[in-house]
Amino acid sequence: QKEVEQDPGPLSVPEGAIVSLNCTYSNSAFQYFMWYRQYSRKGPELLMYTYSSGNKEDGRFTAQVDKSSKYISLFIRDSQPSDSATYLCAMSATGGGNKLTFGTGTQLKVEL
Amino acid sequence: DAGVIQSPRHEVTEMGQEVTLRCKPISGHDYLFWYRQTMMRGLELLIYFNNNVPIDDSGMPEDRFSAKMPNASFSTLKIQPSEPRDSAVYFCASRLGGGRNEQFFGPGTRLTVL
Numbered sequence: 001q002k003e004v005e006q007d008p009g010p011l012s013v014p015e016g017a018i019v020s021l022n023c024t025y026s027n028s029a030f031q032y033f034m035w036y037r038q039y040s041r042k043g044p045e046l047l048m049y050t051y052s053s054g055n056k057e058d059g060r061f062t063a064q065v066d067k068s069s070k071y072i073s074l075f076i077r078d079s080q081p082s083d084s085a086t087y088l089c090a091m092s093a094t095g096g097g098n099k100l101t102f103g104t105g106t107q108l109k110v111e112l
Numbered sequence: 113d114a115g116v117i118q119s120p121r122h123e124v125t126e127m128g129q130e131v132t133l134r135c136k137p138i139s140g141h142d143y144l145f146w147y148r149q150t151m152m153r154g155l156e157l158l159i160y161f162n163n164n165v166p167i168d169d170s171g172m173p174e175d176r177f178s179a180k181m182p183n184a185s186f187s188t189l190k191i192q193p194s195e196p197r198d199s200a201v202y203f204c205a206s207r208l209g210g211g212r213n214e215q216f217f218g219p220g221t222r223l224t225v226l
Contacts, residue, residue, distance in 0.1 A: 034214075041219075041220075041222075042219060042220075043116070043203050043205075043217030043218050043219050043220050044155070044203075044217050045216075045217065046214050046215070046216075049214060088154075088155065098143060098145070098160050098162075098167070098168070099157060099160075099168065100157065100215065102154050102155040102156075103154065104153075104154035104155075105154060105155075
């Protein structure tokens with residue numbers, strides 16, 4: 001079993017929809033949780049960064065962490081065609097901040 | 113800032129050949145990372161450096177892979193000899209020291225071994 005599980009999709013939604021992307025993990029030592037966005041043929045770029053449990057909001061994006069369930073989510077409100085990309089969750093343990101464990105990514109397509 | 117720079121962007125080679133991938137991290141960053149991305153396994157950390165010193169190479173798949181960082185502005189990942197199963201996109205990333213774990217990725221090198 002992988003340490004981080006992520007549905008690969010593809011997920012197709014109409015413009016303006018609310019998108020929910022999720023990851024589950026098995027390592028209870030993970031304390032830092034990130035979401036990266038990767039456009040086709042590009043490197044990943046950091047989208048959201050959270051420490052421990054709770055919510056974080058940045059514009060149309062909200063990241064949620066539920067450590068009791070080992071479950072993290074990324075919500076995208078008012079989705080736009082420019083949000084079409086692959087979204088990778090990543091996480092690391094306290095003191096192990098350099099060793100990020102990534103999910104395999106969810107491919108999202110927002111259609112006009 | 114130009115961001116992390118990788119070269120070449122694409123590499124096609126034949127099995128058994130030596131392959132060298134290059135990376136220039138963002139100036140001032142203390143850490144440099146090499147990753148490999150495939151459809152099946154996703155993004156995997158191969159090795160990372162701190163202040164030019166290799167810290168953890170546990171992700172390097174086998175002895176055919178080696179990485180060096182001779183100075184703060186340059187790193188190489190070498191595969192010798194290359195095999196078809198090495199075909200993947202290889203990313204270099206860098207970050208500042210300190211608590212925040214934000215890594216900045218380069219555009220990647222797409223390697224195809226025939």
